[in-house]
Amino acid sequence: MNKALTPFEQSFRQFKKNRLAVAGFFIIFLLFAIALGTIIIDAATNYSFYKKYVIGQDLTQRLAGPGIKHIFGCDEMGRDLFLRILWGTKYSLFIGIGAIVVSLLVGTPFGMVAGYYGGRADNVIMRVMDVILAVPFMLLAMAIVAALGTSTVNLLIALSVSGIAKFARIARASVMTEKDNEYIEAAKAIGAGDFEILVKYILPNSFSPNLVQFSLGVGNSILLVAGLSYLGLGVQPPNPEWGAILTSAKIYMRDAWHISVFPGMFLVVAVIAFNLFGDGLRDAMDPKLKK
Amino acid sequence: MENILEIRNLRVTFHTDNGVVRALNGVDLKLRDGETLGLVGETGAGKTTLAKSVMRLISPPQGRIDAGEILFGEVDILKASQADMLSIRGNKISMIFQDPMSALNPVITVGEQIAEVIREHESLPSKEAWDKALKMLSTVGITADRAGDYPHQFSGGMKQRVVIAIALACNPTVLIADEPTTALDVTIQAQVLEMMAELKKKTDTATIIITHDLGIVAQMCESVVVLYAGEVVESGPVRDVFKKTAHPYTIGLLGAIPKIHLDEHRLHPIHGLMPDPMAPPEGCSFHERCDFADESCALNHPELRIIGDSHSVRCPKAVSR
Amino acid sequence: MTEGGAMQKGDALLDVRGLKKYFATPRGPLQAVDDVSFSILKGETLGVVGESGCGKSTLGRTILRLYEPTGGEIFFDGQDIASYDKKRLKKLRTEMQIIFQDPYSSLNPRMTVSQAIAAPLVLQGIFKKNDRLGIDARVGELMDLVGLARRFVNSYPHELDGGRRQRIGIARALSLKPKFIVCDEPVSALDVSIQAQILNLMQDLQGEFGLTYMFITHDMSVVKHISDDIMVMYMGRVVERAKPGSLFAAPLHPYTRALLSAIPIADPDVKIRKEILKGEISSPVNMGPECRFIGRCPDFTPACIDKAAEEKEVEPGHFVSCVKYDA
Numbered sequence: 045m046n047k048a049l050t051p052f053e054q055s056f057r058q059f060k061k062n063r064l065a066v067a068g069f070f071i072i073f074l075l076f077a078i079a080l081g082t083i084i085i086d087a088a089t090n091y092s093f094y095k096k097y098v099i100g101q102d103l104t105q106r107l108a109g110p111g112i113k114h115i116f117g118c119d120e121m122g123r124d125l126f127l128r129i130l131w132g133t134k135y136s137l138f139i140g141i142g143a144i145v146v147s148l149l150v151g152t153p154f155g156m157v158a159g160y161y162g163g164r165a166d167n168v169i170m171r172v173m174d175v176i177l178a179v180p181f182m183l184l185a186m187a188i189v190a191a192l193g194t195s196t197v198n199l200l201i202a203l204s205v206s207g208i209a210k211f212a213r214i215a216r217a218s219v220m221t222e223k224d225n226e227y228i229e230a231a232k233a234i235g236a237g238d239f240e241i242l243v244k245y246i247l248p249n250s251f252s253p254n255l256v257q258f259s260l261g262v263g264n265s266i267l268l269v270a271g272l273s274y275l276g277l278g279v280q281p282p283n284p285e286w287g288a289i290l291t292s293a294k295i296y297m298r299d300a301w302h303i304s305v306f307p308g309m310f311l312v313v314a315v316i317a318f319n320l321f322g323d324g325l326r327d328a329m330d331p332k333l334k335k
Numbered sequence: 336m337e338n339i340l341e342i343r344n345l346r347v348t349f350h351t352d353n354g355v356v357r358a359l360n361g362v363d364l365k366l367r368d369g370e371t372l373g374l375v376g377e378t379g380a381g382k383t384t385l386a387k388s389v390m391r392l393i394s395p396p397q398g399r400i401d402a403g404e405i406l407f408g409e410v411d412i413l414k415a416s417q418a419d420m421l422s423i424r425g426n427k428i429s430m431i432f433q434d435p436m437s438a439l440n441p442v443i444t445v446g447e448q449i450a451e452v453i454r455e456h457e458s459l460p461s462k463e464a465w466d467k468a469l470k471m472l473s474t475v476g477i478t479a480d481r482a483g484d485y486p487h488q489f490s491g492g493m494k495q496r497v498v499i500a501i502a503l504a505c506n507p508t509v510l511i512a513d514e515p516t517t518a519l520d521v522t523i524q525a526q527v528l529e530m531m532a533e534l535k536k537k538t539d540t541a542t543i544i545i546t547h548d549l550g551i552v553a554q555m556c557e558s559v560v561v562l563y564a565g566e567v568v569e570s571g572p573v574r575d576v577f578k579k580t581a582h583p584y585t586i587g588l589l590g591a592i593p594k595i596h597l598d599e600h601r602l603h604p605i606h607g608l609m610p611d612p613m614a615p616p617e618g619c620s621f622h623e624r625c626d627f628a629d630e631s632c633a634l635n636h637p638e639l640r641i642i643g644d645s646h647s648v649r650c651p652k653a654v655s656r
Numbered sequence: 657m658t659e660g661g662a663m664q665k666g667d668a669l670l671d672v673r674g675l676k677k678y679f680a681t682p683r684g685p686l687q688a689v690d691d692v693s694f695s696i697l698k699g700e701t702l703g704v705v706g707e708s709g710c711g712k713s714t715l716g717r718t719i720l721r722l723y724e725p726t727g728g729e730i731f732f733d734g735q736d737i738a739s740y741d742k743k744r745l746k747k748l749r750t751e752m753q754i755i756f757q758d759p760y761s762s763l764n765p766r767m768t769v770s771q772a773i774a775a776p777l778v779l780q781g782i783f784k785k786n787d788r789l790g791i792d793a794r795v796g797e798l799m800d801l802v803g804l805a806r807r808f809v810n811s812y813p814h815e816l817d818g819g820r821r822q823r824i825g826i827a828r829a830l831s832l833k834p835k836f837i838v839c840d841e842p843v844s845a846l847d848v849s850i851q852a853q854i855l856n857l858m859q860d861l862q863g864e865f866g867l868t869y870m871f872i873t874h875d876m877s878v879v880k881h882i883s884d885d886i887m888v889m890y891m892g893r894v895v896e897r898a899k900p901g902s903l904f905a906a907p908l909h910p911y912t913r914a915l916l917s918a919i920p921i922a923d924p925d926v927k928i929r930k931e932i933l934k935g936e937i938s939s940p941v942n943m944g945p946e947c948r949f950i951g952r953c954p955d956f957t958p959a960c961i962d963k964a965a966e967e968k969e970v971e972p973g974h975f976v977s978c979v980k981y982d983a
Contacts, residue, residue: 226762230828232722234776235749248766377847378818490936520707521874522933525918529932547847550920554927573924591852593881595904595919596926601859602881604852608817 058328065324071317079134097124098131099282107300117302120292121282125303128284129310135273135285136314140266142200147207148258154208155215156242156250160223170216173209181206182271189277199278203268207261214257218250252326259322263315270311286311338406339541340366340389340428340509345403347384347393347565354613358384360565360620361403363639366509369539373552373573375588376562379609382545385562386511388413390430391420407509426456429502433514435494439486445497446472446482449504456505471500474537476530492523496530503534513545528555549592553577558645561585564610564620567639571646581642581653583625619650627652668695668731669836669868670719675728677711677718684942688714690892691728693967696836696885701862701869703883703900705876705915709937711892712872716838719870720752721745732836750780753829757841759821763813769824770795770809776831798827803857819850823857830861836868843878855882876919880904885973888912891940891948894967898974908976910955947979955980 059065086094105122108114116125158169176184188202222228223246231241270287272278279285281292286307293303342364349356359381366372376382387393389405391412405412407423415423432438440448449468453459459467469479475496486494495515502510515531516524532555535542544555552559553573560570561582569582580586587605607624610616616623622632631651639649675692678685688711696702704712717723719730721737730738737748756762763772773795777783783791799806802823813821822842829837839858843851859882861867873879879886880900888896888909896909907913914931921928935952945964950956957979965977 226756226758227764229717229722230754230756230762230825231764231775233720233749233754234828234832235746235779240779245764249764377849492936520937521876521918522707522914523936525930525932528920529930548920549922553922553924554920577922577924588848589922591848592922593855593877594922595877595880596921596923599881602852602856604856605849606853608819608850
């Protein structure tokens, strides 16, 4: 069956069968479209639209409820909540994904080396990772931002550090189960070196747990960006990051529910979308799960 | 001797995303009281599906028993109530699985595991069940002082003995052993087979041994059923099937194994592969691999017919020898 | 089948002397291969038999230097390869290959048939990576050789049955045109009808290319069929070596006798008197010089504990290690 299909096409077919994952994919696609859209508008209008409508205040509309003019209502400065949420998408998306990409790219090689060679290398690498994991996630991120100052780059570093340890652990475990397979010995028997074995044989076969961790991690990371901003350590107001919006919303919770609910809803939907997408991706990528 | 278990026209299918797998296509089988029957076939022939059907362990929605009867005495197992099945399974019909490692619970002592089965099926007080468990252990050649040990403290052969003790704990009338020694080394296999043969002499339990090893059938069984692509292709007394082999597939199987007691320079494999169970061929299921096949074999599906004293074969060309 | 004087005629391709492979365990060294010596003549097959844990697979892998030997010498074509460094070892891989038992786990699930067969060719620089035409031609040739239909060239291992997968493993091993192949239980996972196909294929290839095999198996009937010489191992040591004819007609070591009598024969009229062994195989951890078989041996004498039995040539070409045959 499906003999002529490339592995990518096969995975794609499998993925299409999973409706929830496809829904997740479309939501993620939409979020990207929104993020790019806002960036393009800013570039085209040289931030004048941004300055006027997204961070520009209009106290006459202060705490206005959802309606025809402002579909999500307005915040405590009378700014349109809908626009602010749209403009906030890019922070969550890019910082969230960026942090996970950094964790993945740094953590996976460490974990693979630890798992493949074992012994001393394993001990040194994994004890360092244990130390990182021993510090509470949020506390570590806060400490890093507090020490380095609040900038986007520092935020990325803060968010990726503890992820590195997680990816290293997962990569190590999957390498250890994979390296006992006879095809690894077969590769040695044809003269393949360690690097070749790690990259061509072990990596493609041990990558799916990391992929799941990646997608779950993006959801988590989006929450964390929001969390840090909520605490005032992430994206700074008046920039419309979702967490930052929530911070200012908390005192108006009784009078203006919409300021908390709409950004919160976007957060939940984005996180769920990434999780569904990741689960679908895992099932589709694993050749052994087919049939 | 009377039939203790009779399977008639059993048809089982598995419904997967990619299509319908025809696992058993009308299997007939008779097990007489006190008999040891060998069920032979290669991977995918339907041996394990047959055993699971008898235990009614085919799980819907994928697995479906489409037709047939499995008569155990007066009861049709396929129509029995859930409660009846619970009292039959493990009590009147027991099963030994291939892998002793996964058949035992790792956190309960072996003595307790045997006693538990006894307690469940015979309403014995705890103490008596335990005593009986110790007795079962000694019948399978394990000393009573090991009853308090956990499965991981036993070797593979010893674990399989424990599994057999559990299976025999309630004096079943039928024992189904699914590849009982495949996971064991030869010398250990010899130990276990000898123990099984001796127990057989004592208890006279009707036994079905499922195996791919024709040697075990020749040495242990009185009659044999050869399965191919979900069908019985040949059945009969062991001597008839091995010495007056009638079906081309059985001839092929016997020719394919290297003989330890004969010298030969080349093996005679059966060419090709077993047909895809999702798309079985027209006509005889073996005709594509058969050296004797002609056009009619590709058209007509042969029926099982008797060619000698309870020796039957599913091939129109086979003659009694 | 060659008989008797073959020893003088052929040259030894592989000559192993006092080979040891120990693994460290918390209870002391596991003597997986302990002082094993033998040789294999060019173009012949040495069958290595024994039960699980006897060290036969470790022996094969140590000879290929997939494991580092703890001691001893391995002469391959006259060169002691036990001391080869990484660079020479990579070159050596073109001469010695291995076929594995499990056709499921011995193939990279993410490589197609052609990628798996081509991997050694590219790795050893026989073809440039971008020489698609050259690689495809050679892969096709190898697939024909092992009887694998070319339509499977882009299939993944999980789409194929065990027999076809094993053919890929054989093609991969042959791709570098080796002189010597360690066959580690190549047919044990296959059904009998497929097993016969693969055994015949391996014999044909041996005839065609003059290959030398070390055939590791637990199946006595397979080893009898395929070997020119048989070596029986027990707990890391060689207990008996002989031609199949004399080994099966007159086994000398008590373990070999028990092993042979334990095989169920597929003929209801042949009944062999069984010598059922007591006990089970344990692992050779921290052993002294004593015979490894003492716990289960029916012919046990106190002399068995004191010293290791020397290997003696009881008849020409028939070696045994058992104190019974001392003096």
